[in-house]
Amino acid sequence: MAITAFSGSAVAVEAAPRRRSRIALVLLLPGILYLVLFFVVPLVSLIITSLESQTAPGSGVYQYGFNVQNYSDSIVQYLPQILRSFLYAILATVFALLFSYPLAYFIGVKARRWPLLQSFMLILVIAPFFISFLLRTLAWKTILADEGPVVGTLKALSLLGPQGHITGEPIAVVFGLTYNFIPFMCLPLYTTLERLDVRYLEASTDLYASGWSTFRRVTIPLSLPGIVSGTLLTFIPAAGDYVNASQEFLGGSSSAMIGNVIQSNFLVQSNYPAAAALSIVLMAIILIIVSVYVRRSGTDDLL
Amino acid sequence: MAGGFFAESGADLELKDIHKRFPGFTAIEDLSLTIPAGSFFALLGPSGCGKTTTLRLVAGLEEPTSGQVLIGGKDVTSTKPFQRPVNTVFQSYALFPHMTVLENVAFGLKRRKITDPIGKAHEALRLVELDHLATRKPQQLSGGQQQRVALARAVVNRPALLLLDEPLGALDLKLRRQMQLELKTIQNEVGLTFVHVTHDQEEAMTMADTVAVMNKGRIEQLGSPEDLYELPKTAFVANFLGQSNLFTGEVASSTSTSISVEVGGRKVVVPKARAQVHEGTVTIGVRPEKLTLLAAEPTAESGTNIIGPGRVVDVSFSGVSTQYVVEVPGVGAVVVFAQNMSFGPVVQLGAQAWATWTVDHGFGLSDHPEALTTDADA
Amino acid sequence: MSTQEALALGLATTAKPTPAPRRRIGLGTWLLPTYSVMALVFLLIPIVYTIVFSFNISGKSNIAWNGFTFANWTNVCDQQDVCAAFGASLLIGSISTVSATILGTMIAIALVRYRFRFRAITSLLIFLPMATPEVVIGAGLAAQFLSAGVPKGIGTIILAHTMFCLSFVVVTVKARVASLDPALEEAGRDLYGSPRQVFLRITFPLLLPGILAAALLSFSLSFDDFIITYFNAGTVQTFPTYIYISATRGIPAQANVIASAVFFIAIAIVVISQVAAQSRRKRLGKTP
Numbered sequence: 028m029a030i031t032a033f034s035g036s037a038v039a040v041e042a043a044p045r046r047r048s049r050i051a052l053v054l055l056l057p058g059i060l061y062l063v064l065f066f067v068v069p070l071v072s073l074i075i076t077s078l079e080s081q082t083a084p085g086s087g088v089y090q091y092g093f094n095v096q097n098y099s100d101s102i103v104q105y106l107p108q109i110l111r112s113f114l115y116a117i118l119a120t121v122f123a124l125l126f127s128y129p130l131a132y133f134i135g136v137k138a139r140r141w142p143l144l145q146s147f148m149l150i151l152v153i154a155p156f157f158i159s160f161l162l163r164t165l166a167w168k169t170i171l172a173d174e175g176p177v178v179g180t181l182k183a184l185s186l187l188g189p190q191g192h193i194t195g196e197p198i199a200v201v202f203g204l205t206y207n208f209i210p211f212m213c214l215p216l217y218t219t220l221e222r223l224d225v226r227y228l229e230a231s232t233d234l235y236a237s238g239w240s241t242f243r244r245v246t247i248p249l250s251l252p253g254i255v256s257g258t259l260l261t262f263i264p265a266a267g268d269y270v271n272a273s274q275e276f277l278g279g280s281s282s283a284m285i286g287n288v289i290q291s292n293f294l295v296q297s298n299y300p301a302a303a304a305l306s307i308v309l310m311a312i313i314l315i316i317v318s319v320y321v322r323r324s325g326t327d328d329l330l
Numbered sequence: 331m332a333g334g335f336f337a338e339s340g341a342d343l344e345l346k347d348i349h350k351r352f353p354g355f356t357a358i359e360d361l362s363l364t365i366p367a368g369s370f371f372a373l374l375g376p377s378g379c380g381k382t383t384t385l386r387l388v389a390g391l392e393e394p395t396s397g398q399v400l401i402g403g404k405d406v407t408s409t410k411p412f413q414r415p416v417n418t419v420f421q422s423y424a425l426f427p428h429m430t431v432l433e434n435v436a437f438g439l440k441r442r443k444i445t446d447p448i449g450k451a452h453e454a455l456r457l458v459e460l461d462h463l464a465t466r467k468p469q470q471l472s473g474g475q476q477q478r479v480a481l482a483r484a485v486v487n488r489p490a491l492l493l494l495d496e497p498l499g500a501l502d503l504k505l506r507r508q509m510q511l512e513l514k515t516i517q518n519e520v521g522l523t524f525v526h527v528t529h530d531q532e533e534a535m536t537m538a539d540t541v542a543v544m545n546k547g548r549i550e551q552l553g554s555p556e557d558l559y560e561l562p563k564t565a566f567v568a569n570f571l572g573q574s575n576l577f578t579g580e581v582a583s584s585t586s587t588s589i590s591v592e593v594g595g596r597k598v599v600v601p602k603a604r605a606q607v608h609e610g611t612v613t614i615g616v617r618p619e620k621l622t623l624l625a626a627e628p629t630a631e632s633g634t635n636i637i638g639p640g641r642v643v644d645v646s647f648s649g650v651s652t653q654y655v656v657e658v659p660g661v662g663a664v665v666v667f668a669q670n671m672s673f674g675p676v677v678q679l680g681a682q683a684w685a686t687w688t689v690d691h692g693f694g695l696s697d698h699p700e701a702l703t704t705d706a707d708a
Numbered sequence: 709m710s711t712q713e714a715l716a717l718g719l720a721t722t723a724k725p726t727p728a729p730r731r732r733i734g735l736g737t738w739l740l741p742t743y744s745v746m747a748l749v750f751l752l753i754p755i756v757y758t759i760v761f762s763f764n765i766s767g768k769s770n771i772a773w774n775g776f777t778f779a780n781w782t783n784v785c786d787q788q789d790v791c792a793a794f795g796a797s798l799l800i801g802s803i804s805t806v807s808a809t810i811l812g813t814m815i816a817i818a819l820v821r822y823r824f825r826f827r828a829i830t831s832l833l834i835f836l837p838m839a840t841p842e843v844v845i846g847a848g849l850a851a852q853f854l855s856a857g858v859p860k861g862i863g864t865i866i867l868a869h870t871m872f873c874l875s876f877v878v879v880t881v882k883a884r885v886a887s888l889d890p891a892l893e894e895a896g897r898d899l900y901g902s903p904r905q906v907f908l909r910i911t912f913p914l915l916l917p918g919i920l921a922a923a924l925l926s927f928s929l930s931f932d933d934f935i936i937t938y939f940n941a942g943t944v945q946t947f948p949t950y951i952y953i954s955a956t957r958g959i960p961a962q963a964n965v966i967a968s969a970v971f972f973i974a975i976a977i978v979v980i981s982q983v984a985a986q987s988r989r990k991r992l993g994k995t996p
């Protein structure tokens with residue numbers, strides 16, 4: 028299935044490439060050139076833009092000037108949004124993992140005896156991919172709205188004060204991020220759990236490990252590749268997302284993320300250097316977190 | 331289970347009326363047996379007969395459809411695997427791929443909070459001569475090495491009951507003999523109860539106190555290796571353990587101690603004590619090495635059975651002995667093993683020959699003759 | 709132990725019936741299935757909501773339920789903006805898919821089948837776009853188009869979509885190429901196939917399922933992309949940017965109709981390909 032591509036490189040058993048030939052160059056060149064032109068060059072022009080300064084204060088015209096101050100200025104100015112982005116992304120990743128692991132375990136391990144059920148449940152997991160991401164989020168906005176059923180029920184149960192809201196609050200943003208990235212978490216988990224050999228679990232219980240102990244010492248380590256690619260596939264887009272946090276969707280004035288700031292600086296205020304500097308900061312932090320994380324979890328070969 | 335201590339000694343195992351049905355397939359049919367504490371029990375049978383399933387039921391990895399499992403007199407039928415004083419050497423090894431050899435072996439000890447798990451794990455690895463590979467991952471070992479790690483991982487726990495599912499299958503002959511000795515030593519030393527599943531009848535016969543032959547989810551016969559060999563009770567056992575010549579005929583007459591069966595126009599006598607059925611149509615048999623081949627018709631004596639004459643249709647030399655196949659009209663092929671005491675065959679290919687054996691070497695089977703023929707067709 | 713004892717102990721069939729074993733009630737027996745069903749229901753809530761509200765009698769905004777109607781389905785293009793945006797998305801999706809699939813398949817074949825210098829850096833170049841947040845890609849491309857003076861429009865959107873679909877195509881097709889037995893191509897050459905014939909008659913047909921899967925993935929990524937598109941769209945509206953912009957003043961029910969229709973078509977494609985794969989597996993299973 029197409030979507031299993033998300034589960035990343037773990038699938039392919041790479042055969043030793045055998046030939047050196049001019050054909051390789053012909054095959055590679057167009058695609059690589061394309062990536063250089065439309066991925067590498069934009070990153071470079073982003074870096075250049077991030078170092079520009081205004082020709083005259085308030086002119087709105089920028090020119091190159093190795094203006095490193097853009098970085099310190101925007102980091103200081105937008106520190107809350109930067110920290111918030113990573114906090115929300117981490118929370119969403121943790122919640123998505125907690126939500127998805129049991130589900131993926133059931134589909135991948137327990138449902139093996141019924142292949143039809145397995146395929147059916149898998150299709151339901153990826154079903155959200157096939158309906159507009161924005162419409163799904165708007166649907167949640169309506170369901171979680173102040174007049175909606177969820178807030179009403181919570182108020183009736185006194186779990187939410189009479190003035191309480193969900194939408195516009197950080198909780199709604201984290202909820203939306205979690206919901207939207209659950210399939211990205213579920214699929215890689217499913218692909219590793221589906222190949223989990225239950226005989227290891229049997230051997231573990233035979234060696235005096237209780238159910239919990241078996242889960243912690245055998246199931247989790249054996250499904251680590253899925254956990255790592257699932258968390259990356261959730262964390263990276265969640266940290267840069269700005270749809271969930273924008274005020275027309277689930278966010279409010281106090282829940283803006285770095286993505287919202289980049290978007291408004293670039294598209295609304297036309298403050299290109301600030302937007303570019305923040306983009307570079309976002310990318311740098313993500314790359315650092317990802318490489319530390321991948322190294323720590325001992326799954327280097329995943330990249 | 332009170333963790334932290336090794337089993338003091340082996341425990342006895344009792345299976346009561348066990349049935350195990352998988353969806354659409356009955357793997358175990360009415361299995362009852364008792365294995366006394368400290369014994370070495372071998373389970374022998376063809377592929378797919380339910381040996382692994384039996385072990386899994388004992389280990390608690392499978393629940394019986396009906397029946398009970400008792401270990402040391404305690405009903406453990408609904409106890410979880412990790413609470414049973416049982417360890418298994420799995421047919422597929424099931425070594426944890428994310429742990430080193432040492433971590434694998436220490437796993438059970440750590441779960442039971444036994445003191446000095448690492449030291450004990452090293453000791454177990456030394457026993458199987460793999461201590462120098464302790465830091466490797468299982469994927470970096472050969473098949474036979476993996477098997478020995480699996481053995482060490484189970485044995486190190488000193489379980490009251492050790493289940494071995496073909497633990498020596500991947501080893502070469504020399505290593506296999508050596509491991510057999512090690513296993514026997516461990517078993518004698520601690521007095522553990524071993525249940526050993528194997529395809530190899532020689533291994534079962536040399537190692538076990540008691541051998542059970544399984545077929546299609548049932549135990550066909552259970553007893554000491556000698557008894558199973560000398561006195562098989564069913565055609566299946568007679569042919570699964572070694573080879574047998576089987577004859578079917580009517581009981582013509584019987585005395586207080588023996589029956590006389592009509593085979594190919596001759597009377598063949600079998601002691602009543604060695605025959606399961608004493609009247610009607612019966613199947614009797616004799617092992618090929620018990621037969622003596624003669625080129626001239628022998629004189630009938632009491633205490634000796636004669637069959638023949640027949641024609642020698644095949645002679646094959648196999649070093650220690652020579653195998654003759656004699657086609658006897660009305661009886662069929664009779665196989666004879668003769669020790670190579672002299673140069674050259676006793677009788678030539680195509681010659682006429684008679685076979686004789688001592689009455690006390692014959693045995694009578696319990697199989698219904700019809701069942702036998704359908705069995706043979708299958 | 710004597711044999712007699714063993715026999716007596718072993719084969720003595722106890723006459724008294726033994727109780728049926730109690731079934732173990734564990735975490736896995738009911739908790740996990742119940743949770744899984746509830747989790748799936750949760751995942752489907754907004755989908756069901758979107759589909760249900762495509763049948764709502766609604767005016768400009770489609771938030772409160774006013775009654776059932778088929779009108780939105782029969783008159784999708786009454787809302788011209790929705791239809792135009794949908795058309796633009798289809799066009800962009802198709803062109804980006806075709807170009808990304810061609811470029812990506814070529815790279816995938818080269819990566820698995822050939823040895824060349826700069827392998828590691830090529831792999832990194834493929835991996836990085838997938839590890840870069842969309843805002844960064846969007847802003848980077850927009851900055852580049854800005855400095856190069858390229859006007860934003862359908863063209864820039866297509867260039868952007870082709871770029872981010874490319875990596876996903878490479879990953880998907882690479883898995884397929886790697887699982888392809890090289891002996892099949894060798895057999896083709898052995899049987900007097902020219903390199904061209906071998907590629908067209910053996911390699912390509914065997915890769916086709918992987919290529920189709922990659923194309924499907926590309927199309928769905930392109931069709932649903934909002935962030936990168938928004939940075940590079942200019943005045944052009946795709947289906948997602950249309951929804952984003954209309955979110956404040958209310959989404960017409962026709963948008964739900966289009967989203968639902970796309971959903972049903974996509975699910976149908978997935979189900980059909982699953983069934984086809986299943987029956988192919990069964991057919992192959994019978995003749996080992």
Ligand SMILES: Nc1ncnc2c1ncn2[C@@H]1O[C@H](COP(=O)(O)OP(=O)(O)OP(=O)(O)O)[C@@H](O)[C@H]1O
Binds near residue numbers: 353356375378381384
């Ligand atoms: N989970 C299961 N579902 C259905 N049938 C099963 C299952 N497990 C085992 N069986 C069947 O039960 C029978 C006995 O299997 P078992 O594994 O006990 O055989 P075995 O005697 O160990 O064979 P071998 O010597 O080949 O290991 C086989 O016919 C097998 O196909």
Ligand SMILES: [Mg+2]
Binds near residue numbers: 381382495
């Ligand atoms: Mg077996």
